[in-house]
Amino acid sequence: MASGSASLAFPEDARADDYSELLDILKAKGSLTQGEYRGLLAHHMQHVHEAAAASSRAPQYMPTRHTAASTSTHTQMRTALGQQVEPPGQIGIGGGGMDPDYVLAQAQQAAASAQASAASAESTWLAAQHSMGLGGGLSFVRMEKYEAGKGLTFKAGPIDINLSGFINGFYTYNSPAGGMPVAGGVSTGSSGFDSSALRNGLLPAGLILKLKTTQNGIDLAAVMGMYPGIDNAKNGAFNANTGGSPVGLGTAGIDFRQVYVTAGNKKWGTFKIGRDLGIFGGDAILDDATLLSVGSTGSNSAPGNTSLGRIGVGYVYADWIPQISYQSPTIKGFQGTIGILQPLDEFDFSGDDANGNAYSASSTQHSSPMIQGKVTYDFKIGGLSARIWASFLTQHQQDLSRNEMTMASSSVLIDGAPHTLSTLTSTAVPVVPGEKHGVTAEAGEIGTKLTYGPAQFVGYYYRGSGLGTTGLFFDGVASNGRKRASEGYYVQMMYNFTKKFKLVGSYGVSNLYQAPGENDPDLVRRNESEVGAAYYKMTDWLNLVAEYAHTSSAAHGPYKESDNSASGGMILLF
Known part of the structure; x- marks a missing residue:
């Protein structure tokens, strides 16, 4: 009976795992971290041991010799209960009956111990509820297991909070190879001066906040992305992306380019509203390896927030555009996206000719949105992973105008005599006098990304009418109001020699053709570049980068220019 007596005397030992099973379930479901699990379990076991110690200190009942009176009393009790009367003085199995007073005392002691254990379990569970924000307690915040490249994710009740970002810096040396300036070209070859810069690459720095939750069966997310550069900012048409200002007392620019919300689910698809990367051209830039390096500098003597990478030398920049879009669920590998976006102005990127007249038309009127x-x-297929995409863009450009030099005359008095003074001024005039002329810009693209083992290939092609080159609607319409055709492509090969070291080579071209009736020999006809880069992954966060890029621009006439740049630096992603 020794083991049976121990169970009666210390019932909490048998119950010690009851509450721990509840904690095991909570930990398995992800409601508790390992540290929280251990803390709550230790708290519970402390109460259990305290109850056991109190029970062991309680007075134990010791059976006494039976007198005739007590024997008579016992006999009467058991007879009343309908139990068999055993001879007095015999205790235990085969030796007579157990003393009723002793059994009653043991039962009372077991009940007290069980009550203490239950009270301990209830106390610990209430503490757990309070810690996890249940039952009106304070919110409980914990961190998910970190995965490299996916940022830091915290759970605050039903809300996931993710912080991710990157920081980069490069030393870039640019050497012009000579030539004559090309209107709308991206090469700096005609500058005549070597330049050194400490700058950002195609990416600036970034800090991205994402909030996610599910309410009423709807997956909701809010995203805010801030992208500051390391160089001085200079106000201009492109804001933080305008060429920089390397002058003392300058400050860096902040590019708050991402602000949007999404709502939907995997069954019905997802809606997005806010400012985000455009649909057309988005895959082209995200698959561009120069996203993690420099590529074409654009300007190196006064670097802005970013370099060009392959923008204008393989694809047109997708840009960050206010939009309302819908993305369908994925069905057998297929997914569709459609959206209306803020219409963008037609822009004269190439500037004015020698006579002060614009190469390209401009517009600021939009009665309908851009559609992408x-x-x-x-x-x-086996070890091959592949993605194929195709997209389109269309937008109506209204009330086109062009800058034109006009002669203005005024009469002034000189030494008391009237004289006529003539001055040249730049004036915006309709591209078709007396008419509010407009055109519809259109474009399409197709691309693929193939990955097989350590090798990766990207191929991309676009063609547009009124789309322009480098940026959306840059030089897309000639000064006579006619649309220019444009096309471009890039090919890229990447090979991972080890888990840490890889090489990348790419070549890209962007072509801009003259509109019918146009003859502008200084206007850019072709921008192209070749890029070779080596990447070494020192840690999960830190990558070292070394790169060489050759960029050239050619006009429709005889003018050409080219430059070479070498860059070295690092990029940290978390």
């Missing part, structure tokens, strides 16, 4: 759409298909 895309279809993607993801699939695997």
